[in-house]
Amino acid sequence: MKLLQFSTSHYCRKARLALGYKQIPYTVENLTPGLHALRLKPLTGLTTLPVLLPEQESLPTAIADSTQILHFLQTHQPEPSYGLTDSVLQSQADMLEDWLDESIGVAARFVYYQFRSREGKSLDPSLSSQLVIQVVRWQYGINSAAVDLATKRLDIALTELAHRWTQPYLVGNQFSVADIAAAALLSPLARIPHYRQTYPWLFDRIVEVHHRCGEALPPGLEQ
Numbered sequence: 001m002k003l004l005q006f007s008t009s010h011y012c013r014k015a016r017l018a019l020g021y022k023q024i025p026y027t028v029e030n031l032t033p034g035l036h037a038l039r040l041k042p043l044t045g046l047t048t049l050p051v052l053l054p055e056q057e058s059l060p061t062a063i064a065d066s067t068q069i070l071h072f073l074q075t076h077q078p079e080p081s082y083g084l085t086d087s088v089l090q091s092q093a094d095m096l097e098d099w100l101d102e103s104i105g106v107a108a109r110f111v112y113y114q115f116r117s118r119e120g121k122s123l124d125p126s127l128s129s130q131l132v133i134q135v136v137r138w139q140y141g142i143n144s145a146a147v148d149l150a151t152k153r154l155d156i157a158l159t160e161l162a163h164r165w166t167q168p169y170l171v172g173n174q175f176s177v178a179d180i181a182a183a184a185l186l187s188p189l190a191r192i193p194h195y196r197q198t199y200p201w202l203f204d205r206i207v208e209v210h211h212r213c214g215e216a217l218p219p220g221l222e223q
């Protein structure tokens with residue numbers, strides 16, 4: 001299989017965690033932001049990454065969207081499983097995954113790129129890095145007002161997750177798509193001291209999920 005990705009994208013990290021958990025061998029193709037749309041549009045009709053190319057007859061040519069990729073992998077190779085045996089708990093995991101994808105992953109992106117252009121500029125003050133950050137801010141409409149809202153949304157999310165993720169698993173007592181989504185989509189916060197100091201349990205969980213999936217730790221958590 002081949003994963004089309006942006007190497008720094010937290011949504012692509014989510015797909016890599018799932019592939020790693022399933023121990024499915026795969027190659028990656030890193031696309032160039034801006035030019036990526038030319039490659040993706042004919043394949044999926046969308047412009048977002050990750051995209052999985054199963055590269056096998058009788059399987060779909062391309063699967064777009066991290067949630068669809070996780071779903072495909074679970075059906076294609078059920079073991080080891082991140083599906084829950086109890087259907088009610090599986091629905092909870094699916095809802096958490098969707099909330100993390102659509103709301104919290106976006107909020108984490110806003111807060112992260114704001115940090116990298118302000119207090120966190122020293123992480124890489126080079127012109128090329130700051131240019132990329134400014135392009136991303138422009139692309140997604142990241143400005144102070146939007147970042148304030150994203151910060152509030154993250155505070156609510158982390159308060160909610162604190163009730164659940166201080167246990168080993170977000171849903172029930174099995175590993176699920178919710179754990180994978182949370183570990184990937186909140187990983188950009190590992191670079192931001194405020195989150196490291198306020199929510200230390202979050203980063204313990206993120207590290208655990210990465211170990212479980214055999215995926216390299218995100219920037220800020222490398223040992």
Ligand SMILES: N[C@@H](CCC(=O)N[C@@H](CS)C(=O)NCC(=O)O)C(=O)O
Nearest residue numbers: 009010011047048049050065066067
């Ligand atoms: N819901 C999508 C979101 C993926 C997403 O937002 N990907 C970003 C990179 S982090 C992207 O490809 N942006 C480029 C674009 O929108 O053209 C998923 O889960 O795969």
